[in-house]
Amino acid sequence: MGKNVIFTLLTMLYFFIYVVTSFNSSTDGYALLAFKSQITFDPNQILTKNWSQGTSFCNWNGITCGTRHKRVRGLNLANMGLGGTIAKEISGLSFLRSLIISNNNFHGFIPDEMGKLSQLREIEIQNNELNGAIPTSLGFLENLQKLNLSYNKLIGDIPNKIFNLSSLVEISFGDNILSGSLPTDMCYNLPKLEMLRISTNQISGNIPPSLGTCTNLKLLSLSYNNFAGSIPREFGNLSNLQILYLGRNNLIGTSKALIICIHMHSIIYSKSCEN
Ligand SMILES: *[C@@H]1O[C@H](CO)[C@@H](O)[C@H](O)[C@H]1NC(C)=O
Ligand SMILES: *[C@@H]1O[C@H](CO)[C@@H](O)[C@H](O)[C@H]1NC(C)=O
Ligand SMILES: *[C@@H]1O[C@H](CO)[C@@H](O)[C@H](O)[C@H]1NC(C)=O
Ligand SMILES: *[C@@H]1O[C@H](CO)[C@@H](O)[C@H](O)[C@H]1NC(C)=O
Ligand SMILES: *[C@@H]1O[C@H](CO)[C@@H](O)[C@H](O)[C@H]1NC(C)=O
Numbered sequence: 386m387g388k389n390v391i392f393t394l395l396t397m398l399y400f401f402i403y404v405v406t407s408f409n410s411s412t413d414g415y416a417l418l419a420f421k422s423q424i425t426f427d428p429n430q431i432l433t434k435n436w437s438q439g440t441s442f443c444n445w446n447g448i449t450c451g452t453r454h455k456r457v458r459g460l461n462l463a464n465m466g467l468g469g470t471i472a473k474e475i476s477g478l479s480f481l482r483s484l485i486i487s488n489n490n491f492h493g494f495i496p497d498e499m500g501k502l503s504q505l506r507e508i509e510i511q512n513n514e515l516n517g518a519i520p521t522s523l524g525f526l527e528n529l530q531k532l533n534l535s536y537n538k539l540i541g542d543i544p545n546k547i548f549n550l551s552s553l554v555e556i557s558f559g560d561n562i563l564s565g566s567l568p569t570d571m572c573y574n575l576p577k578l579e580m581l582r583i584s585t586n587q588i589s590g591n592i593p594p595s596l597g598t599c600t601n602l603k604l605l606s607l608s609y610n611n612f613a614g615s616i617p618r619e620f621g622n623l624s625n626l627q628i629l630y631l632g633r634n635n636l637i638g639t640s641k642a643l644i645i646c647i648h649m650h651s652i653i654y655s656k657s658c659e660n
Contacts, residue, residue, distance in 0.1 A: 413457045414442050416477030420460075426468030426490065449483075456480035463509070464488045471515075473498040483507040487533065490514055495534075500525045511535040511557065519544055519563075528552055535559040535582065543567070543583075549574045557582040559606065566590025572598035584630060585609040592636075597622040606630040613637075 421432050435446045442457065443450035449459035457478045468490040475484075476498035483506060484499075491513040499508075500522020507530060508523075515537040523532070524546025532547070535557040542565030543558060551574045563586040572578070572595045579601050589611040596605070597619025605626060612634040620629070 412477045412479075414438075416472075416474045417442050417445070417448070417457070417460075419472045419474030419477075423472040424467050424469035426466070428466045431462075431465050432467070451480060454480070459483040459485075461485040462489065467491065470494075471496055471499075471510075475499065476501040478502065480504055482528075485509040486513070488512040492516065494518075495520055495523075495539075497522050499523065502526065503528065505529055506552075507531040509533045511537070513537050515539060518542070519547070519558075521546060523547055524550065526550060530577075531555045533557045534561065537561050539563055541565070543588075545571075548572075551576060553578055555580040558586065559583060560585045562586065563588060567593050569593050570595055572596050575599050576601065578602060579625075580604040582606040583610065587611055589613065592617055592631075594619045596620065600624060602626050604628045607634065609633040611635060 417436065418438070421436050424432055427433050431446055436442070442448055443455055447460060447462045448457055449461070450456060451458050458480055459482060460478070461483065463485050464487070466489060467486070470493035471486070471491055473496040475496065479502065481502050482504050484502070485507065487509045488511070491510070492515060494517035495510070495515055497520045500520060503526065505526050506528055509531065511533040512535070515534075516539065518541035519534065519539055521544040524544050527550060529550050530552050531554060533555070536559070539558070539561040541563065543563055545568045547556070548568055548571040553575055554577050556578065557580070559582040563583075566589055571593050578599045580603060581599070582604065584606040585608070587610060591614035592607060592612050594617035596602075597617060600622060602623050603625055605623070606628070608630040609632075613636065615637050616631065
């Protein structure tokens with residue numbers, strides 16, 4: 386009797402674990418099929434043919450799964466000529482670390498729900514046709530190391546919270562239609578930042594002197610915006626800086642920029658720091 390009860394309980398426990406596990410996996414499958422359903426153009430029939438419900442999604446093109454739990458860790462569909470919108474159901478991929486859909490023709494908004502993907506290390510959605518604002522929710526992605534939103538049609542302010550994500554190493558918002566100004570305290574919590582590219586937007590206001598606190602910066606590109614005021618003396622603290630682009634703004638004392646450029650250690654000096 387006792388043994389049977391234990392056996393029954395173990396069976397139930399096993400079944401429970403099985404249900405929980407398969408529910409999680411089917412959540413990933415569901416999310417991926419929702420993502421596929423909003424892709425309206427697939428010239429090489431990559432998703433149309435390969436992402437078929439009969440096979441495990443871990444074997445689908447562009448998908449990498451974790452070895453133990455078979456949850457989706459990576460979604461890499463760069464350079465596939467895909468067109469469509471990004472389905473909000475992507476937020477179901479709760480183990481996702483890397484989202485790469487660069488160099489395609491995705492349009493529409495970046496879904497707010499993306500901010501729920503707390504495991505994300507990398508977002509590369511550059512070179513698409515995305516419009517609308519950058520969701521404030523991206524400011525919750527505390528593990529984010531690389532964020533590339535460049536070459537889209539994004540408008541509005543850059544959410545300040547993004548500049549408070551201490552894991553960030555590379556940020557690019559370049560070549561969009563972003564406006565507003567940069568927060569004055571922008572480098573107080575970015576100890577690892579090596580690349581910051583905001584060039585070719587419509588950002589105005591002063592260049593925050595606190596940028597001088599991002600001492601790991603190797604590349605800083607702010608050119609082709611509407612920055613005004615002077616170039617902060619604190620830039621002299623950026624001892625790892627190799628490339629600095631400040632040109633095509635409304636900065637005063639641009640000759641000072643030259644001096645800074647030349648004095649900076651190992652700087653690659655280019656076209657009066659313009660590009
Ligand atoms: C299923 O997902 C939930 C949260 O989404 C998580 O807490 C749980 O550990 C997962 N279970 C398994 C077996 O992976
Ligand atoms: C999808 O592509 C992968 C990788 O090329 C391949 O291993 C798999 O068999 C393909 N699945 C289908 C259903 O075509
Ligand atoms: C910035 O991050 C720190 C810790 O990571 C947190 O305490 C602080 O409230 C954040 N500030 C803003 C403006 O989000
Ligand atoms: C972001 O994407 C652009 C366009 O593909 C690329 O040139 C750039 O190196 C990437 N990274 C950063 C940090 O700008
Ligand atoms: C940064 O530069 C300013 C002005 O040049 C200087 O007063 C300050 O001590 C420097 N800070 C650090 C941390 O080097």
